Amino acid sequence: MKADVPGGGGGSGLGEAAMVPVRLLMGAIDAPLRWVQRRLGIGGMATFFLMPNMLIFGIFVLLPFFINFAYSMTGGTALFLPDRSFVGAEQYQRLFDCANYTDPNSCAEDTFWTAVGNTTWFVLLQVSLMILFSLVTALILNRDLLARSFWRAVFFFPVLLSPVVVGLIWKWILQRQGLLNFGLYSLGLEPHTWLNDRNWSFAATVGVSIWAHMGFYTLILLAGLQAIPKDLYEAAEMDGTRPARAFWRITLPLLMPNLLVVVVLVLIRAVQIFDEVYVLTGGGPGTSTLYLTQYIYETGFATQLRNPGLAAAASILMGVVLVILTLVQLGLGRKGENKGGRK
C-alpha cells in the first residue's frame, strides 16, 4: 500500500509524517464523495469533477461571448447594454454593405474590409514563415551544438518581453532616425523611412511578430523532436537512408501532433495580432498595417462617439472565422492520424 503513495519513500518516518495531512483530507472528503457518487452514479462523476472548470469557462468565456453577441445586435453610443437600442442584424449588414469585397473603397465600412484584407495577407505570410523558421530553428537546436542551452535561451528570450517593449525596441530600430538608418548611414548607404513605406512597414510587422514569438513555438517543436525515439534514426541509418528522407519519413510524421498544435496557436495569434503592431506602426502608414483587432479596438473604444455594437459584430465575425479555421485544422489532423493508423 505504501508503494502506491507517491513520495512514500519506502516507509521512512518523514514520508509517513508528510502523508498525514493528505490522508486526513482524503478521509474528510471520502464520505461526501461517496454520497455524490451514489446520487450521480459512476458516469456522473466525470461531469462532477469537470464542473469547476466548466463553471470558470462559462463565466469567463461563454458568458462574455453571449454578451458580446447581444451587443452586436444593438446600436448607439451608450456603453451599458440596457441603455442601448435593439437593431437586429443592422451592424452585420453595415459590415457586409459592399459593392465589391476586394475593393474596400466600395464598402460602407471601408476600414473594416481594409483590416480584413491586411489581416488575411498577414496571416498567410506570418503563419507560413513562423512555422518554417520555428521548425528550422528547432531542428538546429536539437543537434549537438556547442553551448546548446545558451542558444536555446537566446531564441526564447524575446518571448519573455512584453509586446509593448517589443514594439518600442523595433520602433527605435526602424524609425527615420533609428538604429538601422544610423547603421546604413555609417556604411555610406542611403537611409530609408522604413515605417513610412507601405511594403516595408507591413514586412516589419510580420518580421517583428515572428521575432517576438518564434521562441515559444520552437520550444514546442523541440520537445516533439526530443520525444522521437533515437533508435528509429539509428535503424534508418543502418538501412542507408539519406538524412532528407529520414526527415520526411520519420521526423515530420512523428512531429505532426506538435506541428498541428503550433499551427493552431500561430494562426489564432496571427489573426489576433494587435499590441506590438499598435506600438510599432499604429496601423500606418495610412491603413497599410491596420489589422482586425485594431479596427475593433478603435471602433469600440478609441474613436470619438464609439460604436460598441459595430465593434462587437466585427469581433463575433472574427471569432467565427477562428473557430472554423481551428476546426478545419483539427479535422485535417485527425484525418492524418487515422491514415497513419491504418498504415
Place this chain on the structure above:
Amino acid sequence: MKKTRTMLAALAVGLLTSTAAIAGDVRIMWYSDGVEGEVLKDLLDRFMKENPGINVILDNVSYSVVREQLPVQLEAGNGPDIARVTNLKAQSQHWLDLRPLVADAAYWDENFGAQADWMRPDGSNQISGFMTQITIAGGFANKTLFDQAGIAIPGKDATWDDWAKAAKQVAENQQVPFPMALDRSGHRLSGPNLAYGGNYVGADGKPAPLDDGTKTFLKTFVGWVADGTMSKDVWVSAAGSTYRAAADDFINGQLVYYYSGSWQVPNFSTKIGTNFDWVATGSPCGPTNCTGMTGGAGLVAVKYTKNPKEVAKVMDYLASEPVVKEFSERTLFLPAHKGVLAKGLDFKTDDAQAKAALNGFVEAGKSLSDAARKLPGWLWSDTFYGALVTRVSQAAAGEMTVDEAFTRIDSDIATKVKDSGN
C-alpha cells in the same frame, strides 16, 4: 478575554480610520505637456498641509489615456474625482455641477464664465470646472535656420503659401528633412480650414458637409504632404484618429516651420534651450482671415465622485486667484482667469524666447475668428476632428484621392451623428 476585546477594539478603530481616509480621498487624473504635473503636485502638497482631512491623489497619465480610457470609465459610471480633459463639451454629461458646492459661485462666473459653456451641457448654467490653460494654435519658426539660409522670416500677414515657399527654400538651403509640419490633429487642421473660409456648423447646429473653404485648404495640405513640403512622418504614421505631434522634430532642428500651439512654449523652452533660436509666429493667413484655433485643457469634477464636498474644496483652491497665478507663471501657460489676466503675469523664466513667444500668442489671440472661438463649445467638434484626421491621413498616404476623402469625411460624420441618436 480582555486581550481579545482590546484587539477587536483596535481593529474597529483601524477600520473606522481607514474608512475615514478613503472618504476624504480625492483622485485627480492628470496629463502633462511640460512641467505642469510637478507644479500641481507642489500646489496640492500645500493644500493637503492646510487641509489634513483631505487626501489628494495625483495620477499622472499620458494624454492618450485621457482621450481613450477616461471616456470608457465615465460611460461605466466610474473614473477619477477630478480630471484634466480637452474633450470637454462632448463629455459634459459626466461632469459634476459645482455651483451648489463651491464657496463663491459668483467668483467662478466672473473669472471663468467666458469658457464655462465649453464644459457644460447645452442650456445649463452648471459650473463644471475651469480651464487650466487657454491654448491658441499657431506656428513656430526655427530662426537660426532662416538666418543661416539668409532668408527673411515671413511677416505677420504672410499667408500659408508664403510660409510654405519660405520654409521650402530654407529646408533646401540648410539640408533639413522637413520644411513644415502640422500636428496630426483635427483641431490643428481646423485653424487653416477656417482661415480659408471653412465653416463646420450647419444651420441646425449639427455638422455641415465640407464646404469649399475647408476643401481648398485640405487639397493644398495633401498636396504639400505629397511633394514633401509638409512632413509625411506625422500624418501617415498611424491609422484612425490617433494624435501625433511633430514637436520632437522641431526640438531636434529637423524642421523649419512647425504649426502647433502655445502649450509647446514651456516644452521648447526646456528642451531647446540655447541650441538654436526660435520664434512664435501666430497663425498664417488664408484668403478669409489669419485665425488659428483656441482651446485648452479644463479641470473638471466628475459627477460619479463619492466625495463631492472634498472635490469642491480642492477645485476652489486650485481655481483661487493666487494659485492660478502661480500655476500659470511657473508652467508658462496662458491662464483663463479674468482677474489674473487683468493684473498681468510675471512668467518665471529667464528665456527671452519663451517670454516673446507667450506674448506672441497673446497677440495672436486677438485675431481669432468668431468660428474659432465657438468651436471648442460645439458638441460635434471632436467628431468632426476625428473624421478629418482619419481620412486626410489616408489621402496623404495615397490610399484614396482627396475627393474620395471628402466624401468619406461627410459620410463618417453623418453616420456618427445618426449613431448618437441626436
